[in-house]
Amino acid sequence: MSTDTGQKRVAIMVGAGYIPGINAVVAGASLAAGKLGWELLGILDGFEGLLHPEKYPNGGLIPIDPQKFNIDPNTGSVLGQSSRIDPFNVRTINELGMVEEVDMSDELLTRLKAENIDAVISIVGGRGLSILYQLHKKGLNAVCVPRSIENDIASTSVAFGFNTALTFTIEMLDRARLAAKAAQKIAVVEVLGEEAGWIALQAGIAVAADAVLIPEIPVDLQHVVTHLKNKMSGKKSWGLVVVAQGAKIINPGKTEEKVSTLKASLSPLATSDSNSEFVIHKSGQVAQAVAEGLQLRIAEETFPMVIGPWVRGGTPSAVDRQLGVAYGAGAIQALEAGRNGVMVAFVPPDVKFVPLAEAINKVRTIPTGSMFFQVADSLGIYVGNKEA
């Protein structure tokens, strides 16, 4: 509980879906809180540890002692993980044995009060940000640490989790390229990126792919074919096409299925158990469609590959480790500065506190004039937008 000496009791929780390096954020927050003499507690499994403490032998709310905290990135998340974090729509089985979603936001606030928790640090992105904003409007002192594999959160130049995903994707694309070369085929590799093509474009540049298809630029497959044919007219008879999961393909060919996924807007009405940042089931659809579409128009064989869900595991990259620690410490700094209802943002060279109201409803996509497009162009990578 807050005391006259300004000491606080702060809780930290993580949004749905695991991404590597959560412990770095917790470590940063814990060390910074410890330095101020504040107490930090971890809520287990989203808000579950608070809403249903009876499920946990340790009560669902665990003390995080900076002296004892183990920052080992290989140990998964000390905060556990949840597939749903929306306290406004908690799926329950009611007393009549029927499934329903109930609003438990009041209960959540009451529980926080009962535990004398002054503020909550929430490691969320996407829809989690809106949920946090909604809770903040109801009176929760909240600070957000932005996490996004796609790096699609506006107001911060880089969200926690992106660099690890990018690093892993590059490593996998290197392997895909060798596989394509060995097989003398065209690899069509699907990478994460539902609304923003940062991973696809940056990784595509790093491995000098032949084409990169991203959600920001709808692409006619015929143009990709023309480009590939030009590149493959000499000795090279293999290729590498990187496709973001949300790429918009104008004429995929025979495959009439919708290639973009349904994640355009996430909803509190979601029936999903995995309403985190993406749904694993959908992986592979766009790779399949593009590979089929290309094969119908080109002599070479194509084969689809999907990186998607693989990026969810493993250890955080060096950049994400230090970013995570800095974000965790930044969240405590925000609270120390009397700020809440904010998101910690990294706007080089500064760490800023952006009001949640400004952070929601924006998607950080690749802007038209981005220098990444120029770089891709100079490397001979087709990204769309123009005739090949």
Place this chain on the structure above:
Amino acid sequence: MTDKPKNILDITGTVLNIQRYCSHDGPGTRTTVFVKGCSLRCKWCGNPESIRMKPEVSYDPNKCDGKKCSICLKAPFPEGGFYFVEGDDSKVKVNWTLAAGINQEIVSLCPTGALEMFGKTMTVGEVMDEVEKDTSIYRNTGGGMTISGGEVMLQPDFAAALLQEAHNRGINTAIETASNAPWSFLEKVLPHVDTMLHDIKLMNSERHKKWTGVSNERILANLKKAYETFPDTDFIARTPLIPGVNADDEHMLGVLEFIKPHKNVIDYELLPYHRFGLGKYDSLGVIYELDDYKTPSDEVVKRFQTMIDKAFGRELTTE
């Protein structure tokens, strides 16, 4: 419903829509009343708009006038509920978390119908006015009224009143149900039902829980009790057939074994799965969980149908 209206015509329920000329919801040509709210959460559900009981907003970007209109960005629409993103996408986007509290009155301000409410409160009388329009068709085809869902057992008083009133007016009645409700609810509704079409989604209880949200013990107990308590009611068992979930011999044999002793179970129907609901998930902002499924092959369906025909002592079905 706390104050029960005296006149059954005044009893109200939440109705999604009323569809005339239906041919797959019981005998003959029928009018199907879809009620809103379901007590399961099947991952393959093709009717996301029927899942939750309360009316909810849906959004069709194809109808949106975008930046030219922008009405939903201002009050009385909820703050942050609707927004535009930078770039050339001229359609409004919905923040489903912040737009959740919206009501019919506000939604009706959208000039193009891009925003729409699913579900409205109707009285038995109002529903019957619609149902009665096709009385002569029911007579000629042996049809009638079917209540489907969602889950009819979520609104037992409304359903019972509606079915009773249909009977009062000489209209044949049917319901489609998953039967996940207290027995007392079924007991209230079933006396007014001529045909009950009921799902058996999975015979394995653990897997039933995984795919639908609840285990199946109560459902199977309800069904057994219903067969025994209402010998004059026709029962038709049904399975939405999904490869990887329930399109296997074990399930088929389990269901046939379960229904075999009951003579009033007159058929077992297979509903081969199709991706009907996808567009609707988009417009409700609901995430579709089962994207990886396949439609069962014709051969599999034919093989299972043969098993059923054999169990019911029928000749092979013609295609």
